[in-house]
Amino acid sequence: xxxxxxxxxxxxxxxxxxxxxxxxxxxxxxxxxxxxxxxxxxxxxxxxxxxxxxxxxxxxxxxxxxxxxxxxxxxxxxxxxxxxxxxxxxxxxxxxxxxxxxxxxxxxxxxxxxxxxxxxxxxxxxxxxxxxxxxxxxxxxxxxxxxxxxxxxxxxxxxxxxxxxxxxxxxxxxxxxxxxxxxxxxxxxxxxxxxxxxxxxxxxxxxxxxxxxxxxxxxxxxxxxxxxxxxxxxxxxxxxxxxxxxxxxxxxxxxxxxxxxxxxxxxxxxxxxxxxxxxxxxxxxxxxxxxxxxxxxxxxxxxxxxxxxxxxxxxxxxxxxxxxxxxxxxxxxxxxxxxxxxxxxxxxxxxxxxxxxxxxxxxxxxxxxxxxxxxxxxxxxxxxxxxxxxxxxxxxxxxxxxxxxxxxxxxxxxxxxxxxxxxxxxxxxxxxxxxxxxxxxxxxxxxxxxxxxxxxxxxxxxxxxxxxxxxxxxxxxxxxxxxxxxxxxxxxxxxxxxxxxxxxxxxxx
Numbered sequence: 001x002x003x004x005x006x007x008x009x010x011x012x013x014x015x016x017x018x019x020x021x022x023x024x025x026x027x028x029x030x031x032x033x034x035x036x037x038x039x040x041x042x043x044x045x046x047x048x049x050x051x052x053x054x055x056x057x058x059x060x061x062x063x064x065x066x067x068x069x070x071x072x073x074x075x076x077x078x079x080x081x082x083x084x085x086x087x088x089x090x091x092x093x094x095x096x097x098x099x100x101x102x103x104x105x106x107x108x109x110x111x112x113x114x115x116x117x118x119x120x121x122x123x124x125x126x127x128x129x130x131x132x133x134x135x136x137x138x139x140x141x142x143x144x145x146x147x148x149x150x151x152x153x154x155x156x157x158x159x160x161x162x163x164x165x166x167x168x169x170x171x172x173x174x175x176x177x178x179x180x181x182x183x184x185x186x187x188x189x190x191x192x193x194x195x196x197x198x199x200x201x202x203x204x205x206x207x208x209x210x211x212x213x214x215x216x217x218x219x220x221x222x223x224x225x226x227x228x229x230x231x232x233x234x235x236x237x238x239x240x241x242x243x244x245x246x247x248x249x250x251x252x253x254x255x256x257x258x259x260x261x262x263x264x265x266x267x268x269x270x271x272x273x274x275x276x277x278x279x280x281x282x283x284x285x286x287x288x289x290x291x292x293x294x295x296x297x298x299x300x301x302x303x304x305x306x307x308x309x310x311x312x313x314x315x316x317x318x319x320x321x322x323x324x325x326x327x328x329x330x331x332x333x334x335x336x337x338x339x340x341x342x343x344x345x346x347x348x349x350x351x352x353x354x355x356x357x358x359x360x361x362x363x364x365x366x367x368x369x370x371x372x373x374x375x376x377x378x379x380x381x382x383x384x385x386x387x388x389x390x391x392x393x394x395x396x397x398x399x400x401x402x403x404x405x406x407x408x409x410x411x412x413x414x415x416x417x418x419x420x421x422x423x424x425x426x427x428x429x430x431x432x433x434x435x436x437x438x439x440x441x442x443x444x445x446x447x448x449x450x451x452x453x454x455x456x457x458x459x460x461x462x463x464x465x466x467x468x469x470x471x472x473x474x475x476x477x478x479x480x481x482x483x484x485x486x487x488x489x490x491x492x493x494x495x496x497x498x499x500x501x502x503x504x505x506x507x508x509x
Contacts, residue, residue: 089163153184354405410441
């Protein structure tokens with residue numbers, strides 16, 4: 001009887017959902033149950049399967065197996081339009097509003113009231129219906145205002161109203177607070193509370209656990225495409241959720257002894273340094289031979305910080321110093337004289353030319369080293385330099401004339417690293433250095449990074465994989481919402497403590 005009562009309270013129940021993309025098993029028989037009128041958090045680290053499940057629910061992907069029960073009845077969701085017809089609306093991180101239209105025109109876009117069979121729009125009815133929706137949910141925005149004049153928080157609210165205008169009973173909110181101020185977030189949570197009272201059901205996806213504890217009733221955690229736990233927020237703790245997200249697969253392997261290198265000479269110092277992605281200035285110093293990690297979830301600002309330290313994105317304030325002398329980096333070209341190397345997050349489009357040879361990729365940043373006395377290209381010299389770097393990188397296969405695009409992901413990353421060695425850098429910036437490569441290749445990359453540090457280079461590793469930072473770094477900075485939320489040594493920190501800081505949940509611990 002208790003089970004029957006629970007089933008009747010469910011507005012949505014996904015059972016045994018599976019989804020594969022080629023050889024990648026994104027969802028491995030997950031279950032997800034949604035009670036009518038609740039705010040349910042969907043949590044998990046990057047790659048856990050959250051986005052795939054949402055795309056199944058909104059008709060973007062068809063599941064390979066499993067059932068979707070909507071209001072107790074089995075359904076097939078064929079496409080996003082079909083999802084909206086079934087009362088499922090989605091508000092994504094990227095806005096879908098049209099700035100050149102009014103609030104009312106956006107709310108009813110594609111669903112405008114018409115007066116005649118010829119489809120003439122009834123503008124007066126459009127604005128009356130919009131005003132009724134806005135008033136119903138206590139939203140103090142004029143239906144005649146241009147969307148271009150609204151703030152980001154107000155635009156998010158209009159996205160919600162737009163979904164409700166098609167009678168959505170289930171709302172998917174994907175990182176809805178991205179870029180919003182504290183006041184705008186509080187307004188959003190107030191509106192969500194009003195929607196709950198009107199029996200609207202919400203799925204809330206966020207990387208920030210402080211938000212989850214503020215506005216959610218329950219949480220489901222995914223890990224590696226599987227269910228990792230379901231929690232009542234009123235009785236759960238941050239530690240419960242974090243442990244479910246991380247699991248028990250941590251090996252704790254260290255690739256070199258951690259040491260206090262703060263007594264060594266300072267190579268790089270940032271003083272009250274700020275980028276467009278940073279809400280607060282950051283200050284830190286990096287010492288010779290030290291590996292310093294920066295971690296944080298998506299949107300924390302770590303990739304923007306990495307790019308700005310190479311002159312690839314704009315600094316908005318503060319000062320950079322190398323060897324206690326101020327430096328100015330207006331573009332990557334300015335880093336050449338300072339011996340700074342940078343391996344970007346996306347090696348396929350930013351780090352390598354996949355249609356060119358390994359040899360040409362390796363020598364490209366410093367092609368002048370392959371010239372003879374007359375300034376002409378010395379092909380033998382070029383091949384010797386590339387072959388030497390390939391051997392140092394343990395490149396497999398060691399054939400520098402093959403196309404970079406024909407290498408495995410791990411070997412491509414070795415080329416991206418190796419091409420900077422000809423410059424003999426003293427500061428190396430690595431953004432997500434092991435993304436998309438297998439475990440064995442990761443271990444090789446870690447050993448190369450450690451080797452670079454042992455040769456006296458200073459290394460900054462910007463990574464969302466906290467376990468890899470714990471295995472190679474001396475110190476780790478945690479970024480959260482564009483500020484430094486904490487700093488710790490790799491020996492003292494744990495994946496749990498880092499993730500708690502990164503998700504802004506230290507006050508709920």
